[in-house]
Amino acid sequence: MIAETVCSAVSAAGLGIAVVTAYRKRFLAAARIAAYSLVPVGLVMTGVVGWLADTALSPTAWAGFGVLGAAWLLFAGTRAAERRRGGTRAERKAAKDAGRAAVAPAASEPSLGQVTRPAARPAAAPRSSGTADDFSDIEAILKKHGL
Known part of the structure; x- marks a missing residue:
């Protein structure tokens, strides 16, 4: 009974706000507010509110x-x-078991024949002594990790 009364009051207030909004010439917003305000009354009329109230107190x-x-x-x-x-x-x-069996036993064989690789580029000479000192600690770290 209380839930139905609250829903009716919320709907009445929403419809009142919709009327004020329509008076201000904002008809699209007023129609949207009126639609939202009719939802609680529709829920009361279908019995959903009574079912929810009975469930919440059970x-x-x-x-x-x-x-x-x-x-x-x-x-x-x-x-x-x-x-x-x-x-x-x-x-x-x-x-x-899947890890034991090889997926493709011949996968290590080259499929297109032997491929020639280009020669490696020669290492670049350090530009100046100032930059070599700046990167010496980084080079040491990279060498330590084998990079």
Whole structure:
């Protein structure tokens, strides 16, 4: 009963705002506001508001929402654990077996014959002593990593 009254009051207020907007010659906005303000009355007339009010005040409905939440948590938890573990036992075995067999045993052979590679460019000489000193620490790091 209270929910229906509140919805009717919201609709009446929305229609009042739509009339004021139309008075200001903003007819498109007024029509949109009137459409939005008729939605609560339509929900009351279809019985959706009464059903929602009964559901919101029902301990059985809240227990049902709790059970649905627990089911969702179990589902999400098992999916996360499965991803962390690397899939199911059968999936891991299939991946291990697939890793043993070569996909293309002749893949290491060149398919177009022997390819000649161009000669490497000669190393460029340092431009000046100032820039060589600036990059010496970077060169040392690159050499350390084999680059």
